[in-house]
Amino acid sequence: MSSMVSMMVSLICIALAWWSLQSVKFDLWIKNPKGGQGRLLHLFLAVVLGRLVAGFLLDYISWSQLLRYMFVE
Template sequence: MNQDISSAVDSAVGVSGLISITVSLLCIALAWWALQTLKLDLVIRNPKSPQGRLLHVLLAVVLGRFVAEFLNDYLIWSQMIRYIF
């Protein structure tokens, strides 16, 4: 009986981790796509340089991570609603 519960918990944690990774990567990709329209040449001296491209990647990761964190929290909170009733 204990092994069944342990196996179910392990499986649920694994699926949750996989969903979190997928959501994070999708949000980073969406942030990268959205940042393509940003005119970085107004802020950066040479946006095509390696430093400019690195800044673009870092902005996409930071923005995508914030969005993914919100979506993951929302998913967890929505699953907790069933325990109200």
């Protein structure tokens, strides 16, 4: 079950990163942002950013579940 949750959280975070990167003006840094290389860079940035956010969220969830063991005697 946890692997399915991890996959879903990762995909949702990657989709949110893709959506949020739509507002970035890549034409300031890239010659042809609508070309294949520009779109591939956009995809890579979305995957990296989404995976970092998903990793943080999944770590936070696992840490919060471990808190209950702090108070067990």
